[in-house]
Amino acid sequence: MGVLMSAIGFGIVTASILAVSSVGFTLQFSVTNVFNLSFGSVMTGTGFIAYALNTSGVSIWASMAIGALCGGVISVALNWLIFGRFIRHGISRFGMVIVTIATGLICDNTIQAFVGPTFYAYNAQPGKAFNLAGMLLTGQELIIIVIAAVMMTATHVGLKSTRLGAAMRGLSVNASLARACGVPTRRVVAVAWFASGVMAGIGSVALFLDTSTFAATTGSQFLIMVIAAAVLGGVGSAEGAVVGALVVGLATEITAAYWNPELKDVVAFVVLILVLLVRPQGMFSQLSSERTAVG
Amino acid sequence: MAHSGSGSLVVAIFHAYSGPNAAFGPEAAAGCFPAEKLINAAGGVLGHKIVCDPTDSKGDPADAVPAANRLIASTSSLVGVLGGGSDTATAVVPLFAQANIPVFSTTGQASFDHSTSPYFWRILSPDPAQGGAMAAAAKKLGLTRVATVFGNDSSAQGSAPAAIAGVTKLHLHLVTNQTIAIGQLSYRSEVQKLASAKPQVIISEADPQTSATYLSELRQLGTIPDLITDPVSQEPGWRKAVIGAIGASNLNARDYAVVAYAPLTTLAYRTYTAALKTIGKQVSQPMQWNSDLYSVADYDSVVVMALAMDMAHSTSPKVYNTFIPKVTNPSAGAVVVHTYAAGKVALAKGKRIQYVGAAGAIIFDRWHNAGQGFAIERYKNGNWAVSSVLSSAEIKAAF
Amino acid sequence: MRSTSAPSLVLDRVSAGYGGAAVIEDVSFSVRSGEVACVVGPNGAGKSTLLRAITRDAVLISGRILLAGEDISETAGNDLVRRGLAWVPQLDDVFPILTVRENLELGGYSLDRRRMRARVEEVVAIFPLLSRLLGRVAGQLSGGERKLLAIGRALMPGPSAVLLDEPTAGLSPEMTQLVLNTHVEELRQSGVAVLLVEQRALEAIAVSSEVHVMVDGRLRVSKQARLLTDGEELARLFLGE
């Protein structure tokens, strides 16, 4: 019982960290149809911005917030400078994926040129561990869980109950009809990129606090987990990304607790494949696969 | 690249100069060029100059194999090779052996422990010896409740089995034995299991990020037990990552690094470092390698090649190869020498010699493996310092 | 109420395409408020492209488009709705992942929030069938339900000109009747200019005052509808004789 409860607690921490990033990834994908593999680099970039602030005396949470806003700006800029141009020139979806990979590599290597091939750590105390119903969680972890819960709720309410949210969802399935309804598509697309960059920023600081050290490629290294959670839940679905993150988090921690820690990834990805076998579109997705990119 | 001027003998530095292992090349060059300098200063070998020739293996077999073939075909005066690191040795050692060229490899792979290739030579200890030495260190430090935590990558797995077997062999209590998937977002469940097993010491090797994540999560559960690590923990990147995770004082108080050991105070070693200082043209910042055991072993390798040629009165690789153990292994009436110059003089007088090099005595077994001693090092006042030496009996007990 | 005599939607020598060669060329006609004009023609003639040229979904190569006297040739696609233009595309005419209510609300995106709410009730009153479907996801509607939603969505902002692209495609005869004879007729009576593209040429002509026959991207014939009720003549026009 004790082992199970603590594995669940740890799984929730992992899920919280993954969920913020996964929702950012999936939200932007659902609105713009760009499967953005440079997302990990945006995470790393914002992680380092937060690091610069943090080491010059700003608290880690304030650094996270400012880093997240910068992430939003970076993300909008990438779309404005690079992705949007390709989309307007009618690039294929696959071609667009390659463009995002190339952009990610350029970003990672540029970051590496500045920070070098070494490791960095935030100046932040994990705080005392609290025992909550058998789950041992530090103050820092509790704050991350709360931030993730707030972000997820805000995203859900934003998408489901605001005009902007409806416009985003509408845009995601039928851009030309949304335009005909008066939705300023360029602006809504920019908002989606901004939101995704903000979540990349929050997600990255949470992730880098969790791994305790990070380097120029750490964001990209974890992108596969972020995507796994998003795909598991159904790409394009924010609720799906949260559930996907929980499945990945719990699967890995329970594997490590009860079975063989070497097989963490194996179990997570076997679950992913089994889910996709039963529901190829993921657990929650309603999107068809024939949409075109919007810039 | 191959400047095989008439009469000179080429020793290839066949290592990665690019790619993830790009440090291997300069590391070996820091051994070769000082040897080249000292040998030529002593008049060369049988009237020929030694020339070190860097060749980039790129650290992966797909590039290394054609590079090795090209090297063999185009360099008629090739007399020896430093190289084939862990990344490429399996692929290239047979190629050089087939061409009858002696290869002094720095690979740690256990697959070469019982190598039957007559042209393969290894001065440094293989990875399993490292694992056994880590177990022996736990015993020596009086730490009986031992946990092992190794990453599931090939580097860590090289020493893990011997470490685990060694703990049992030495009648220590193995409280838990973890192989962890490297590069994970969290190790909380693994860490909790480890903490509940209450080890006094963790024997461990993993990459910087994995170690940092693991140890930081371990610290969140309370205190960190002692750590027995290997040369990985002496890499600046590993230290930086782990210090970021648990703080320098925590790390320095806990970490016992078990590393291959050569007493770096001997005449041979001083001769080497004096020459190393002067090769700034061939190797940038040469002194960064001055206590690197791989560089030291490569230095000894070239000296051994030259002495074997002198003794064989031949620069033919096929001929001098069989003389290699005759200049290193102890034998009745042999004069112990510490430099090429001294060895050359003694051989000229018709004496038998035993070269005891910068890395210490080199005693090849029948599989051409020599193997070094190990020491426990601790980080103090900005430096690694030997805190105790593991005797060969202590290490043998772990096997 | 607008004057029924002023032309509301004017196409003046319009050529348009998709970035390459022109698909439609030199198309001119106008639709008055309170009038239905229909465009008929064989598959691939360019009827949908003509509507897309108006909505900015195709590239306007040359010519002008006027709405209520104002030139909208340069207006951004998402501003057209504020000028009074509504469009029901041939395919992809609803947002399938949104509920019926959300579809209607998004149709009223250009309205303020209060007006949008009130307008949903008004539109549902026009299409009573939708009232019990408001919570349903649009992707799960039947073809007929879906078309009514698409038209209702287009009417949300209270447009002065409506473009209908084959609104009866795939509908039953009863449903076709409902759409053409009831809803299109109601729109006309309320003073809206309706531009109707139809495959069911004779049914469409019956509710229209002007007919334009498009073949190969050009208008072959423009006639008053009451002068073109003969099926055989129409067939000849389609075949280009």
Ligand SMILES: Nc1ncnc2c1ncn2[C@@H]1O[C@H](COP(=O)(O)OP(=O)(O)OP(=O)(O)O)[C@@H](O)[C@H]1O
């Ligand atoms: N997005 C597009 N890109 C390029 N060409 C297109 C596009 N859409 C349509 N076309 C081409 O333009 C021509 C006219 O097509 P359009 O859809 O306007 O015909 P239509 O008269 O509406 O036909 P239908 O009665 O079958 O709906 C066709 O040759 C079609 O292949």
Ligand SMILES: [Mg+2]
């Ligand atoms: Mg059409």
